[in-house]
Amino acid sequence: MRINIAGIVVLLILNVLVDLYIARAIKQRTKRRGVLQAFYGVCGTSFVLLVLMMVMPLKGAPDDLFITFTWTLLAFVALLLPRYLFTVVDLIARIPQLFHRKRLRAVSIAGCVVAAASFVMILWGAFVTRYSMQVKEVTVEIKDLPEAFDGYRIVQISDMHVGSYGTDDSFVRKLVEKVNSLDADLIVFTGDMVNRHSDEIRPFIDALSGFSAPDGQLAILGNHDYADYFYPNDNRAKENDRARLINFYSMTAFDLVLDDYRTIYRDNDSIIVIGVENIGRKPFPVYGNLESAYPDLSDSTTKILLSHDPYNWHNDIADHADKNIALTLSGHTHAMQTRLLGWSPAALIYPEWAGLYSDKSGRSRLYVNIGTGTVGTPMRIGATPEITVLTLRRAK
Structure with missing residues (x-):
């Protein structure tokens, strides 16, 4: 498997921007430090998973290592997709602010729900649907x-x-x-x-x-x-x-x-x-x-x-x-x-x-x-x- 360096760089930049946006949103909406710390933990874990995937020698790799790579990829996607979905929905909620109106709080809440649902769906797809018929x-x-x-x-x-x-x-x-x-x-x-x-x-x-x-x-x-x-x-x-x-x-x-x-x-x-x-x-x-x-x-x-x-x-x-x-x-x-x-x-x-x-x-x-x-x-x-x-x- 060839590593697309340009793609990795773009992904890293997007991740940084998304994570900065979410961290700022958390700081604005809650004073609970534990929430922000948990989010930083997710970000750090995602980075570690990405590095692991990049350094795994997949060319001619034994089957056990290749399977480990696929599960690492799954974990990375499970942590990445919810953040992207939340960011997209929350940005939609902020559109009224361009016209000096309040953020659509219900839409922001929907962003949290969509993000959580995507995480659950990925896990369900890996451990339930995959083994169904x-x-x-x-x-x-x-x-x-x-x-x-x-x-x-x-x-x-x-x-x-x-x-x-x-x-x-x-x-x-x-x-x-x-x-x-x-x-x-x-x-x-x-x-x-x-x-x-x-x-x-x-x-x-x-x-x-x-x-x-x-x-x-x-x-x-x-x-x-x-x-x-x-x-x-x-x-x-x-x-x-x-x-x-x-x-x-x-x-x-x-x-x-x-x-x-x-x-x-x-x-x-x-x-x-x-x-x-x-x-x-x-x-x-x-x-x-x-x-x-x-x-x-x-x-x-x-x-x-x-x-x-x-x-x-x-x-x-x-x-x-x-x-x-x-x-x-x-x-x-x-x-x-x-x-x-x-x-x-x-x-x-x-x-x-x-x-x-x-x-x-x-x-x-x-x-x-x-x-x-x-x-x-x-x-x-x-x-x-x-x-x-x-x-x-x-x-x-």
């Missing part, structure tokens, strides 16, 4: 779906990022148990099993062997599964790590589909499930090739595509008449691990970031699963780990 039932109508597949159930999970749990496989085991209870015909995993390198999957192989569905368990790779973040400048090391990950996958219940396809039969009918390696928008890598994954993408066979990054559907499939792909299943976005009142900051980056989408013609659908794991900060605020049950229906 939501099952989303989605019906997808597909034109010319073979009759034998009307009512076919696909359970999709995505973005486990098992390395974020260290060696604790308890959440993954609960996930396996829950998925297996959903009466799926097929289970699919749409990429990002690990964070940085293949060895992260080792403690979870036994748990991942527990997935079971009548038509099998298919998986693809995501952008984190190529060791780009662990060996950024060593292509040979990345290739070797990818080979190890593929070997580890062979010890689990999953069948990796890498620029290839599988045929699923029901009576005399069949559908195709295509899996591609990662095809992402910069700065994310492109390893996959959809055209080489299946011989004739325009044929009339009902086709379902597993592609980690929804960009692939948005850029290469939606409203492309030569790509007859009825449904694409993706992950990647995590809803940026934050979703409040149906909105996520992911919407500022991804046109399709969670849920079911359709192209203009209505011919092709996309479902984006927000994943079960975390990367970066180990928290999920409102973006509860998702298990999706997609029921295919023949469009009338």
Whole structure:
């Protein structure tokens, strides 16, 4: 992980300005020295956490150190965000003073409430929501779906990022148990099993062997599964790590589909499930090739595509008449691990970031699963780990 010196300098300057503002506000509004001392303690702790993150040697760092970094980052954010939110709201409360009127005291109080709520939400997201699960039932109508597949159930999970749990496989085991209870015909995993390198999957192989569905368990790779973040400048090391990950996958219940396809039969009918390696928008890598994954993408066979990054559907499939792909299943976005009142900051980056989408013609659908794991900060605020049950229906 590269340290952006300019970004750190800007952050430090902003922090100093925000902290000076809050300290002044405390002095003006209370005579209790303990309040100001407690605030100085928060400021000092934040500075120490920032220094710790800057000095941690993350390049090639062992997993324990990397996990320590993510929790340090979480603590830093938990102390930083409330101060910023309070400052913004309190500045709004001061606007009347520009016109020689009194500060809006109720708005200032609201700033305190917002700051406290953000702190609680971060902790709740780290210790409660992160280990919760939501099952989303989605019906997808597909034109010319073979009759034998009307009512076919696909359970999709995505973005486990098992390395974020260290060696604790308890959440993954609960996930396996829950998925297996959903009466799926097929289970699919749409990429990002690990964070940085293949060895992260080792403690979870036994748990991942527990997935079971009548038509099998298919998986693809995501952008984190190529060791780009662990060996950024060593292509040979990345290739070797990818080979190890593929070997580890062979010890689990999953069948990796890498620029290839599988045929699923029901009576005399069949559908195709295509899996591609990662095809992402910069700065994310492109390893996959959809055209080489299946011989004739325009044929009339009902086709379902597993592609980690929804960009692939948005850029290469939606409203492309030569790509007859009825449904694409993706992950990647995590809803940026934050979703409040149906909105996520992911919407500022991804046109399709969670849920079911359709192209203009209505011919092709996309479902984006927000994943079960975390990367970066180990928290999920409102973006509860998702298990999706997609029921295919023949469009009338």
